[in-house]
Amino acid sequence: MYKQFYGFERNPFDISPDPYFLFRTPQHNEALASIYHGVTQHKGFVVVTGEVGTGKTLLLRCLLESLRKSEIAFANIFNPGLTPLEFLEYLVSDLGLKAVNLNKSSLLLQLNGYLIGRYRAGLTTVLVVDEAQHLAPEVLEEIRLLTNLETTHQKLLQIVLAGQPELEQKLDSANLRQLKQRIAFRCRLEPLEEEQTRGYILQRLERAGASSQKTDIFPDATMQAVHRFAKGTPRLINTICENSLIAAYSQRLQSVPPKIVEEIATDLHLVDLHLNEVAKPASSREAEGVESSSVARSLLQLLESLDQIARARQSSLRRVPE
Numbered sequence: 556m557y558k559q560f561y562g563f564e565r566n567p568f569d570i571s572p573d574p575y576f577l578f579r580t581p582q583h584n585e586a587l588a589s590i591y592h593g594v595t596q597h598k599g600f601v602v603v604t605g606e607v608g609t610g611k612t613l614l615l616r617c618l619l620e621s622l623r624k625s626e627i628a629f630a631n632i633f634n635p636g637l638t639p640l641e642f643l644e645y646l647v648s649d650l651g652l653k654a655v656n657l658n659k660s661s662l663l664l665q666l667n668g669y670l671i672g673r674y675r676a677g678l679t680t681v682l683v684v685d686e687a688q689h690l691a692p693e694v695l696e697e698i699r700l701l702t703n704l705e706t707t708h709q710k711l712l713q714i715v716l717a718g719q720p721e722l723e724q725k726l727d728s729a730n731l732r733q734l735k736q737r738i739a740f741r742c743r744l745e746p747l748e749e750e751q752t753r754g755y756i757l758q759r760l761e762r763a764g765a766s767s768q769k770t771d772i773f774p775d776a777t778m779q780a781v782h783r784f785a786k787g788t789p790r791l792i793n794t795i796c797e798n799s800l801i802a803a804y805s806q807r808l809q810s811v812p813p814k815i816v817e818e819i820a821t822d823l824h825l826v827d828l829h830l831n832e833v834a835k836p837a838s839s840r841e842a843e844g845v846e847s848s849s850v851a852r853s854l855l856q857l858l859e860s861l862d863q864i865a866r867a868r869q870s871s872l873r874r875v876p877e
């Protein structure tokens with residue numbers, strides 16, 4: 556419907572993290588390069604954090620694409636509610652091994668044998684965990700033990716953990732200090748700057764197939780409004796833009812006016828902090844700021860859960876034997 560009206564070949568603001576749409580900022584380039592370097596140079600342990608919706612899962616997908624191209628084996632775990640034993644089972648099966656026995660010591664032995672075989676053949680193996688802030692402390696401890704699998708020269712299993720900022724706090728806890736000391740590289744994804752939000756929106760419109768009039772669809776003032784409400788968080792930018800496009804289409808407007816963005820943002824309970832700064836005294840501004848950011852966070856977390864359910868479904872479909 557609206558795709559045709561605006562001349563798109565695909566939905567520009569789809570919520571699923573698709574590497575085709577990656578908008579590269581210097582922080583993305585640096586993060587991707589450093590993670591890839593950490594993994595291929597067998598540095599052992601890498602951590603990526605960022606608030607909900609800042610692009611961690613997308614970054615991991617881009618990493619997995621590069622790993623696939625380099626024929627590096629990996630296990631990708633994004634179901635954080637696993638027990639330590641389930642975690643090991645999942646790891647072993649995602650690496651393509653058929654578990655011979657489902658007890659912990661034989662799983663570890665099997666994993667060790669596999670990793671040593673790959674190491675001897677000069678091959679790299681990676682464990683990538685998304686949503687790692689939800690991992691139970693016992694599973695984090697299991698991951699720490701996996702970092703002990705090493706030869707005298709290097710780690711056998713490279714580990715990439717991504718998660719919300721709480722992950723940092725978890726790693727700070729006393730019993731995980733040892734794990735923390737092994738982090739070779741860490742980075743934190745920050746929301747986009749205003750100029751980057753513009754670039755982000757325009758690139759998505761272009762990659763979705765919009766013809767040259769993409770700046771007409773989202774004029775400058777509209778992109779400014781999107782940035783104010785989304786505060787540079789890519790997932791919120793997508794949600795606001797997608798809903799604004801639908802609303803504009805329903806009125807057959809070729810161009811989305813800032814007013815539509817404001818209405819959508821109000822429906823989503825997002826507060827324009829710029830206006831608050833002008834209109835409210837500091838004390839109430841602070842209170843509302845906290846409130847609005849917690850509403851935005853809940854909304855993002857809800858979107859996150861929906862994403863996870865969709866991904867878990869995809870994964871279980873993938874696992875059905877043929």
Ligand SMILES: Nc1ncnc2c1ncn2[C@@H]1O[C@H](COP(=O)(O)OP(=O)(O)O)[C@@H](O)[C@H]1O
Nearest residue numbers: 570572576577578608609610611612613789790
């Ligand atoms: N740099 C980026 N370029 C393009 N799209 C992005 C970027 N960062 C985030 N997104 C998009 O924002 C949404 C949320 O990203 P996601 O990776 O799921 O965030 P997180 O895992 O941090 O919660 C997805 O639709 C994703 O494609």
Ligand SMILES: [Mg+2]
Nearest residue numbers: 611612685686
């Ligand atoms: Mg994610």
